[in-house]
Amino acid sequence: MASGIFKVCMIVVTAIVNHPLLFPRNNATLPTTDEALIQKLREYEENHKTQQEQLEKLLSDQETPQEALAFWDIWSAMSMFLLLLIEVLRQDFMNRNSQDPGKEEDTFLSGNMLKGVSIPEKTILAAFYDQCIKVTTHEAARTREFVEGFVDDLLEALRSLCNRDADMEVEDSVCVGSTYENWRVNKPLECDLIVPFAPPEPFQFECRPWVIDQSITPHKQGYGTIRVCRPDDKEAGCVCGKTKLGEDLLCLVHSQNIKKNDNEDMNLLCSKNSNYLAKDQVMMWFQTSLTKAWSKISHKYEFDLNFRNLNIPGALRVKFRSGKVISFNITPVVQYEDSDLYLVSHFPSAPEPQDNIYWDxxxxxxEKRFLKEVAKHLPDNSCHLSCLQIMTFLYSKQCSISGQTGLTTYHLKTVLLHLLLVRPSSEWDRSHLDSRLKDMLRSLEKCLLEKKLNHFMVGNPDLPESVKLPEVFRLAEPFNLFRPFVLNRDLYQNTLATFYEMLKNVNVLVNEYTLHTSLE
Incomplete structure (x- = not known):
């Protein structure tokens, strides 16, 4: 009797130890296809049948039916208990493995991608960076100075052509993006500027981001709508629509009679049959306005200006007589309240948006402010931007071979931002270039495998107060930048394959471009 119970227990323990959900092997991976998953289930089912046959044999060897029945009762009870235990432990295992990246160093930096992949040592990486990627400070400063001065002149000409009572009011440009954060890789440098605009009085823009608008569905996280409030709209807040004024009394807002033409002009910038600002209409208005502004000032300059991409509002190219070309982007945006958040009509590097009323x-x-604040506490020769530039360079070269994927430079930048909150400042010295690059690669791989990369700003409790992000976004639920990978299996597999292909080719790419540059 005792030996039988011992054998039963040994079989049960063996089943638990070999359960894939409780004790996964170190080299185990999730099945990548439905066929692989079915095969795993078949193997598990066959193993279960074998264990059941062993139990039945043990039961048949007992001395009496009563002992067999007792064994069967024990087995049934233990089975029910173990099934409940397996489910509880499985849920705990899944929860522990779905922690947000950036919360704990061990969780965020876990990954086994570097096994079998050789990353160049820091001296080779440093030489590669200096020869192939690094942009001279003088060159970058000259490009930025020219672009900013020319854009100011162009916008001033645009304002002079506008009717202040009927046309949009264009404000001064704001410099953003990788060129102004000093990690731009593509040559020649390409500057990104955003231009806030507002409607003529008494119209108003009402911006509603997804964090405060419950009608915006989860797959539209990161977006917002812009509602045009007209003078006769009660929600605009004018008291003249809520009270009766005498014939001799005038509303200060509506003291001038508003023509129907003005209202119709505002409708032209809205989506059809709605009062929501439409991105394609804004793009047409902005391109037309820039064209008129250039016609007014073109005689002052000895170069040509043209649109290099008509699907982007202000993707412009300056071509000098010498043949030199400078490209830059001017993007119309709407400011969110009194913050430094902007609703953007088009991102230059993003695909054409499908929904016309949802603005990024x-x-x-x-993000520029955060990087500036962090740099104050990093070593003078910090390698954080160098790591981002190397990753961006290598991935862009791999994409030129394998084709475009769902991974963008913004994703790479987000990985770095998270990592800057994890690693101590002293570990970002240039002497740690290879180690920090490996950290970034591990972090990116982990996020890709989990299909989860949280936005750095939204819902991040570790974000420094000095960034001054509006409270509604600081306290919001984090949203996943890798959600498209969850919804699109083909896009995900293509992206993951390209990422691993890049890892295999790191040494080849580094050596090839370093050698090519040294021979020039």
Whole structure:
């Protein structure tokens, strides 16, 4: 009797130890196809049948039916208990493995991607960076100075052509993006500027980001709508629509009679049959306005100006007589309240948006501010931007071979931002270039495997107060930048394959471009 119970227990323990959900092997991976998953289930089912046959044999060897029945009762009770235990432990295992990246160093930096992949040592990486990627400070400063001065002149000409009582009011440009954060890789440098605009009085823009608008569905996280409030709209807040004024009394807001033409002009910038600002209409208005502004000042300059991409509002190219070309982007945006958040009509590097009334929300000003604040506490020869530039360079070269994927430079930048909150400042010295690059690669791989990369700004409790992000976004639920990978399996597999292909080619890419540059 005792020996039988011992054998039963040994079989049960063996089943638990070999359960894939409780004790996964170190080299185990999730099945990548339905066929692989079915095969795993078949193997598990066959193993279960074998264990059941062993139990039945043990029961048949007992001395009496009563002992067999007792064994069967024990087995049934233990089975029910173990099934409950397995489910509880499985849920705990899944919860522990789905922690947000950036919360704990061990969780965020876990990954086994570097096994079998050789990363160049720091001296080789440093030489590669200096020869192939690094942009001279003088060159970058000259490009930025020219672009900013020319854009100011262009916008001033645009304002002079506008009717202040009927046309949009264009404000001064704001410099954002990788060129102004000093990690731009593509040559020649390309500057990104955003231009806030507002409607003529008494119209108003009402911006509603997804964090305060419950009608915006989860797959539209990171977006917002812009409602045009007309003078006769009660929600605009004018008291003249709520009270009766005498014939001799005038509303200060509506003291001038508003023509129907003005109202119709505002409708032209809205989506059809709605009062929501439409991105394609804004793009047409902005391109037309820039064209008129250039016609007014073109005689002052000895170069040509043209649009290099008509699907982007202000993707412009300056071509000098010498043949030199400078490209830059001017993007119309709407400011969110009194913050440094902007609702952007189009991102230059993003695909054409499908929904015309949903605007991307840009945190570019806050991200630039964060990088500036962090740099104050990093070593003078910090390698954080060098790591981002090397990753961006290598991945862009791999994409030129394998084709475009769902991974963008903004994703790479987000990985770095998270990592800057995890690693101590002293570990970002240039002497740690290879180690920090490996950290970034591990972090990116982990996020890709989990299909989860949280936005750095939204819902991040570790974000420094000095960034001054609006409270509604600081306290909001984090949203996943890798959600498209969850919804699109083909996009995900293509992205993951390209990422691993890049890892295999790191040494080849580094050596090839370093050698090519040294021979020039």
């Amino acid at each position: 929300i840009s945190f570019a000003v806050y």
